[in-house]
Amino acid sequence: MLKNWLPQQLAPIVARLSRADDSFYRIAMRSLDWSKSDPIELTELRSADGRTRVEVSAISPVPYDVALLFSEGIHHLRTALDNVVWYLVELEQGLLSDVASRKVALPAYQEKLKFNEWAKRIRKDVPALGDPTTELHERVSSLQPFRDDSGIPSIPHRLVAAAGRNPEVVHPLILLQEYSNTDKHRSIRASVARQLIHGEDGALTGLGLLAEPVTIGSRAAPDGRVGEVRLIDSYPSLCIARPAPSTWVVSPAAEL
Secondary structure (H helix, E strand, C coil), rough: HHHCCHHHHHHHHHHHHHHHHHHHHHHHHHHHHHCCCCCCEEEEECCCEEEEEEEEEEEECCHHHHHHHHHHHHHHHHHHHHHHHHCCCHHHCCCHHHHHCCCCCCCCCCCHHHHHHHHHHCCCCCCHHHHCCCCHHHHHHHCCCCCCCCCCCCCCHHHHHHCCCCCCEECCCHHHHHHHHHHCCCCCCCCEEECEEEECCCCCCCCCCCCCCCCCCCCCCCCCEECCCCCCCCCEEEECCCCCCCCCEEEEHHHC
């Protein structure tokens, strides 16, 4: 079946993408199960002046494998891109030498000058990629962040107005590269919990709306007064931190 739409040499890419998709599904299910388990315990504190404060007093441990599944998904996505570029280079040049093979990859540059410098460095050994007159060079160039304005927002567009804060938008190649580098040299930062909270009127309070990490002692609702009856629904979720210098934490399933 593959021969009708995909070169046989790229069949392993289908397996990689399937594996990444499986990672996404398992992350989503693990996150959902954790969120449905009532993992956040809230405690009301009362002050001498009659005010009340609701804080997080306990958090169930987050599933240890969510970060590992995210890491696996990132690895397969990044490798799939490099594998495709390798295949296209070999179509043009034939079997690659050891020197050339170490220079084949799909780069990600935000500045045209740096992309051009990269192309110049590899031009001798990988002319299919480095020579600006080749079709493959142009195709790779067209995907670069300095030419392509695609972006992955840190929060869904439907929440932007309610949040009152513009999302961080990062080019997918840059984001993928940053996650990959973080995972190789350090680790995907541990999953954290956050909340969406609404009161009895059903309106989102805004408190916790922007994926702020929830820790023991975090304020869980606007302050009230003794004797007030308030209904507070909490919606804890698992998050991962985007690589520095970003300060956002995001849904790992949606991000992947």
